[in-house]
Amino acid sequence: MIHKIAQLLKTNKARLLDGWFQKQLASETLRDDLMTNDELRAQSEELVNALTKTIHEENISQPDSSDFDEVFEILADITAQRARQGFSPRETGLFIFSLKETILDLLADLGADDEVMLFQESRKVSHLLDNFAIITFETFIKSREEVILRQTEEISDISTPVIQVWDGILALPIIGTLDSARTQVVMENLLQKIVDTGSSIAILDISGVPAVDSLVAQHLIKTVSATRLMGADCIISGIRPEIAQTIVHLGIDLTNIVTKASLASALRYAFGLQRLTVKRVETDKKAF
Amino acid sequence: MLTTLSKDTMAIMREQDVVPLRNRVKEVAVKIGMGLVNQTKLITAASELVRNMLRYGNGGDVLIEVVSKGREVGVRLTFSDRGPGIPDINLAMQDGYSTGRSLGLGLPGTKRLMNEFSIQSTVGQGTVVSIVKWKNG
Ligand SMILES: Nc1ncnc2c1ncn2[C@@H]1O[C@H](COP(=O)(O)OP(=O)(O)OP(=O)(O)O)[C@@H](O)[C@H]1O
Numbered sequence: 441m442i443h444k445i446a447q448l449l450k451t452n453k454a455r456l457l458d459g460w461f462q463k464q465l466a467s468e469t470l471r472d473d474l475m476t477n478d479e480l481r482a483q484s485e486e487l488v489n490a491l492t493k494t495i496h497e498e499n500i501s502q503p504d505s506s507d508f509d510e511v512f513e514i515l516a517d518i519t520a521q522r523a524r525q526g527f528s529p530r531e532t533g534l535f536i537f538s539l540k541e542t543i544l545d546l547l548a549d550l551g552a553d554d555e556v557m558l559f560q561e562s563r564k565v566s567h568l569l570d571n572f573a574i575i576t577f578e579t580f581i582k583s584r585e586e587v588i589l590r591q592t593e594e595i596s597d598i599s600t601p602v603i604q605v606w607d608g609i610l611a612l613p614i615i616g617t618l619d620s621a622r623t624q625v626v627m628e629n630l631l632q633k634i635v636d637t638g639s640s641i642a643i644l645d646i647s648g649v650p651a652v653d654s655l656v657a658q659h660l661i662k663t664v665s666a667t668r669l670m671g672a673d674c675i676i677s678g679i680r681p682e683i684a685q686t687i688v689h690l691g692i693d694l695t696n697i698v699t700k701a702s703l704a705s706a707l708r709y710a711f712g713l714q715r716l717t718v719k720r721v722e723t724d725k726k727a728f
Numbered sequence: 729m730l731t732t733l734s735k736d737t738m739a740i741m742r743e744q745d746v747v748p749l750r751n752r753v754k755e756v757a758v759k760i761g762m763g764l765v766n767q768t769k770l771i772t773a774a775s776e777l778v779r780n781m782l783r784y785g786n787g788g789d790v791l792i793e794v795v796s797k798g799r800e801v802g803v804r805l806t807f808s809d810r811g812p813g814i815p816d817i818n819l820a821m822q823d824g825y826s827t828g829r830s831l832g833l834g835l836p837g838t839k840r841l842m843n844e845f846s847i848q849s850t851v852g853q854g855t856v857v858s859i860v861k862w863k864n865g
């Protein structure tokens with residue numbers, strides 16, 4: 441008969457760990473492609489050690505007790521690592537749920553004769569382990585959110601490249617929607633690159649911008665003005681026919697801005713400003 | 729007589745809702761076979777009105793409908809907010825009028841881009857703007 445479940449877990453630690461580990465190995469959700477079995481064993485052992493060390497008959501009914509801080513920490517570490525490694529929420533959740541199952545199995549094995557007691561002790565175990573599971577979920581989601589946040593930053597960085605296409609000529613292909621935050625990044629990148637490279641012409645290519653409404657137009661006009669203040673000329677290229685018609689009806693005045701249909705024609709215009717000509721060389725074998 | 733063939737609503741609460749709305753509008757326009765120029769006009773108009781709704785009306789709802797009238801089929805969008813309303817609609821409809829130090833082209837420009845445009849606003853209660861773009865309009 442069992443009266444002291446905490447004691448039971450402590451004395452049967454090896455059996456618990458072994459049972460849990462076997463259960464995980466047998467599970468369909470085992471990801472031995474992401475983690476070796478040795479690692480899995482080490483993780484499981486660390487958690488079982490911390491749990492059996494901490495648990496006693498009082499705190500088992502207090503799942504939020506600070507006694508479990510070490511367990512929470514280990515759990516959060518394991519979960520965060522799994523989120524990064526690409527485990528699914530189900531696979532991550534089952535890690536802790538399979539521990540709960542193992543403990544309940546152990547209880548049933550060792551205390552099967554007293555059903556009332558078994559029920560009460562099972563409830564305590566469930567309650568405690570469910571709380572562990574909640575911590576797992578929270579950590580998992582938080583880790584994923586961090587990944588998303590980092591990617592968002594990366595995307596806004598890589599989506600506003602400033603390219604030096606020729607001596608003194610910069611091109612900035614804009615892809616996607618130009619909102620206020622992005623305009624700020626675009627403008628800063630462009631102005632900085634103008635200084636760094638000593639360029640005198642900037643081409644803003646909007647081929648990849650799905651629609652130009654009054655807000656986007658205003659952002660473009662601002663960027664052009666700022667470029668001019670730096671002493672450089674600014675050309676807007678990649679204005680598709682449907683965008684041109686829409687801009688006209690909307691009433692946006694771009695007459696003070698040099699606009700070109702394609703990046704190629706903008707580049708040609710820029711060459712003109714720099715008094716450069718591009719010529720096809722007659723192929724003369726002796727010349728090479 | 730205008731007949732509604734299908735409808736769908738989207739709630740607009742944040743700046744992040746603008747792009748999904750535009751994509752949804754585009755999807756509907758493509759589905760009825762609207763050409764690229766009209767599509768672009770419609771999406772741009774939607775963009776203007778949804779931004780006004782966010783900026784001046786604290787967000788709201790957009791009703792997206794496929795409508796028909798006689799042989800014509802088109803898209804109707806209705807933007808409703810419960811914001812402060814517009815005290816002088818004639819003034820707001822003028823090119824260059826803006827209380828937000830912007831270009832002041834959203835409302836008058838949208839009217840020019842669309843086939844049908846109506847605006848109702850009650851101070852203290854909110855604003856409803858409804859637009860229609862016909863497939864071949
Ligand atoms: N949904 C609304 N609720 C309250 N006021 C509005 C609403 N929509 C527009 N307005 C008012 O009408 C004015 C004109 O709107 P309009 O869209 O034409 O210009 P804007 O938004 O100021 O500038 P732009 O659209 O060119 O960036 C706004 O400045 C605002 O005062």
Ligand SMILES: [Mg+2]
Nearest residue numbers: 776780834835
């Ligand atoms: Mg506006």
